[in-house]
Amino acid sequence: SQQGEEDPQALSIQEGENATMNCSYKTSINNLQWYRQNSGRGLVHLILIRSNEREKHSGRLRVTLDTSKKSSSLLITASRAADTASYFCATDYTGTASKLTFGTGTRLQVTL
């Protein structure tokens, strides 16, 4: 299976703290994406980082990519209760989103 592994599987933090999630994958990629899923809902695209990029920011999100280690991390700064969700990395080796492979996900719980 080419499915990525994410860790931790579950993360519980308090509001205001930072949350870091990691993703490891197995094959060479064109890009890596992070998605968020609220319970019982569809996924929402958060950020895309290409294989030739090392770091990318979007608001309170910071994504890093280390292609030599085949790993990525998602940092959410100053977390809020509304950030409670599952977060999935997805790797794309085609560049066409036709074969996005999703990781196992990290369930983030942000408490007040």
Place this chain on the structure above:
Amino acid sequence: GAVVSQHPSRVICKSGTSVKIECRSLDFQATTMFWYRQFPKKSLMLMATSNEGSKATYEQGVEKDKFLINHASLTLSTLTVTSAHPEDSSFYICSARSPDGLGEKLFFGSGTQLSVL
């Protein structure tokens, strides 16, 4: 942004019946849509790629006759679970490529929770 609408959001049916799930791109045309299946607290597994005007491409291990996909227009793809059984109970999600740029991102429907009794 691009909006993908999926319904029904929840369906409960008796074993042996067929269930149709619709996925629509509301404000853009989608020549390709994707259907995923997700088990509780698990990742998404790609089932098939739906191609407008042609046959769907199924992933290995997915029964074509069980999961019928039709993509008759540029804004609508349907997944029909035929002769559903309890083991087909799952969360089904559709998606379409973003219409802008390279189409690298996916926009997802809100999902359909299927429960087969």
